[in-house]
Amino acid sequence: MKFSCEKALLQSAAAVASRAVSSKSSIPALEGILLQTEPGRIILSGYNMQTGIRTRVEADTDGTDEIVINARLFGDIIRRMSDDVITLSTDKNLMVTLTCGDARFEIAGLSSGDYPELPQVEDEFSFTIQQNTLKSMISETIFAVSTNEARPVHTGSLFEIGEGGLTVVSVDGFRLALRREPVKRVDGGAFRFVAPGAALSEVEKICGDTEDETVVTLGNRHLLFEIGGTELICRRLEGEFLDYKNAIPRKNPILLTVDTKTMLQSIDRVSVVISEKMKSPVRCVFGFDKVTMSAKTGNGESSDVCHISGDGQDLEIGFNNRYLMDALRFCPADTVRLELNTGISPAIIVPTEGEENFLYMVLPVRLKG
Numbered sequence: 001m002k003f004s005c006e007k008a009l010l011q012s013a014a015a016v017a018s019r020a021v022s023s024k025s026s027i028p029a030l031e032g033i034l035l036q037t038e039p040g041r042i043i044l045s046g047y048n049m050q051t052g053i054r055t056r057v058e059a060d061t062d063g064t065d066e067i068v069i070n071a072r073l074f075g076d077i078i079r080r081m082s083d084d085v086i087t088l089s090t091d092k093n094l095m096v097t098l099t100c101g102d103a104r105f106e107i108a109g110l111s112s113g114d115y116p117e118l119p120q121v122e123d124e125f126s127f128t129i130q131q132n133t134l135k136s137m138i139s140e141t142i143f144a145v146s147t148n149e150a151r152p153v154h155t156g157s158l159f160e161i162g163e164g165g166l167t168v169v170s171v172d173g174f175r176l177a178l179r180r181e182p183v184k185r186v187d188g189g190a191f192r193f194v195a196p197g198a199a200l201s202e203v204e205k206i207c208g209d210t211e212d213e214t215v216v217t218l219g220n221r222h223l224l225f226e227i228g229g230t231e232l233i234c235r236r237l238e239g240e241f242l243d244y245k246n247a248i249p250r251k252n253p254i255l256l257t258v259d260t261k262t263m264l265q266s267i268d269r270v271s272v273v274i275s276e277k278m279k280s281p282v283r284c285v286f287g288f289d290k291v292t293m294s295a296k297t298g299n300g301e302s303s304d305v306c307h308i309s310g311d312g313q314d315l316e317i318g319f320n321n322r323y324l325m326d327a328l329r330f331c332p333a334d335t336v337r338l339e340l341n342t343g344i345s346p347a348i349i350v351p352t353e354g355e356e357n358f359l360y361m362v363l364p365v366r367l368k369g
Contacts, residue, residue, distance in 0.1 A: 001065035002089040003037050005057060007100065010086055011078045013044045013057040014071070016230055019202050020046035020053040021071040029114040032068040035088075036112075037061040045118060046071065051199045052118040053206075055230040068110040069096055077105050118233055121219035125188035127161050129181070131214050131227060135207035137168045137179045138200050140330045140358065145197035146172035153239030156197050159216075162190040170197075171242050175323045176361040177330070178244065184213065193218050194241055199234035206230055248361055249346060252339035256286065256310035257352055259335050264328045266293055266306035271321040273299040281365035282321045286312020286340065295321070308338075317343045318367040327360035343367070 014033060022030040025048075034045040039061060045054045067090050078086065081100040089097050094109040138157070146154035151173075160167040165182035195203075206227050207214065217224040218236070225232040267282060270293045274280050278297035285292045288311045294303040317340065327349050328336075339348035349360040 001035070001037055001067055002062040002087070003042055003059045004085050004087045005042065005059035007078065007081050007083055007086050009057045009059075011075075013042075013055045014075050014078055016055045016206060017044040017046040017053050018071045018075055019205065020048055020051045020232075022048040027114065027116075029068045029110050029112075030116070031070060031072075032110055032115075033071045033074055034066060034068050034112060034115045036066040037064055039064075045115075047116060047118055049116070050196070050235060051202065052233040053202065053230065054118060054233075057229065065090070066112040067094060067096065068112055068115050069107070070110075073107055077107070119219075119222045119235075121217050121222045121224035121233060123187075123217050123219075123224075125161075125191045125218040126215055127166065127183045127187070128185040128213050128215050129166060129183045130211045131207040132209050132211060133181050134214050134216075135204055135209070136332065137166070137181060138204040138207075140332055141168050141170040141177040141179050142197060142200055142204065143326050143330055144170040144172055144175050144177035144360075145200075148172070151239070153194055153237050153241050156194040156237040157200055158192065158194050158241045158244070160190075160192045161186055169241075169244050171244065171247075174320065174363050175327065176242075176244060176248065176359075177327070178359040180355075180357045188218075191218055193223060194237040194239070195223055196234055196237055199223075199232065203227070203232055206232065248348065248359065249341065250339070250348065252341045252345070252348060254286065254310070254312055254315060254340040256291075256308050256312060256338040256340070257335060258306075258308050258328075258338050260328045260331060260333065263291075263306050263308070264325060266291075266304045267321055267325050267328075269304050270295045270302045271325075273297050273302045274321055275299065281318035281367060282324065283316065283318050283367055286315045286317070288312070312340070315340055315343065316367065317347070318365040319347070319362060320365055323362050327362050331358055331360055333358070 036043040042059045086100045096109045098105045158169040167180045170177045215226040278299045280295045280297045283294045336349050337352045347362045
């Protein structure tokens with residue numbers, strides 16, 4: 001094998017593929033990147049048996065060949081090279097030589113025969129969406145993905161594709177995050193699947209702030225995200241996802257308009273006395289055009305007043321500070337409508353006007369006394 005490639009291109013591609021490389025594995029090849037040469041380009045792959053990433057980059061290649069190189073060592077070497085063209089070559093003993101300017105490295109490679117093949121994904125169902133749209137939908141819902149392995153299906157996000165476009169839902173038993181957007185093209189009719197949170201986190205990083213298209217394909221057991229010259233393949237999660245449509249109460253008598261940044265700052269101030277060791281809900285009393293917030297722990301007491309629009313009817317309700325802050329921080333609007341009912345009913349956060357393209361639900365915490 002022999003190829004030459006610009007350092008910036010090779011470094012970027014190696015970083016992307018490395019996201020799916022196992023840090024420790026009983027199979028040494030899985031701690032490496034699979035390098036493959038084709039006419040005019042190289043393909044770099046990482047695979048941890050759960051998620052696989054394959055990315056392509058232009059290069060001056062000599063024939064078709066493949067080898068596995070330790071991902072950490074390969075990345076460290078490339079990063080330290082000067083900003084020039086890097087040349088890589090291998091010999092029959094799987095020794096890899098990397099040169100750039102006056103720098104030269106020789107490291108041992110591994111046979112590609114030990115590298116497991118990435119799964120093939122059938123393309124009966126798929127949809128197309130802009131990269132920046134998918135990126136924002138993931139980032140604005142993934143915070144509510146569960147980390148509790150007791151319900152594995154909730155450690156991912158539900159994707160529902162139909163005539164109304166794409167709906168993404170994450171839920172962890174304490175809160176729910178939902179985003180809706182139209183999609184450009186749907187093949188195969190309406191369908192749904194649950195994508196693992198860990199894989200979606202990588203998809204979010206790979207997607208750029210661009211209107212370039214991403215194609216998402218549903219297979220029998222796996223999912224394929226095609227983002228530019230990069231493919232991410234992951235296993236879909238099986239199980240019964242929460243019936244979110246029936247879980248969200250919408251007949252709420254108290255409707256308030258809230259400035260997200262202002263309320264976020266108030267909760268943040270009150271939360272100073274709350275810590276991992278000293279936990280306490282934030283006590284909220286919703287009055288006319290204002291909400292009084294307070295917290296009390298062994299660290300001390302805090303209170304603040306946040307101005308809102310509407311009559312809260314003196315409703316007293318407690319929230320986990322982090323859950324309410326996350327909902328306000330990630331919702332894509334400067335002002336939102338807060339829907340409330342009783343002190344033990346969930347709080348609903350939706351847009352103040354226009355299409356309801358997001359919804360956040362936060363369950364309350366029972367207050368003592």
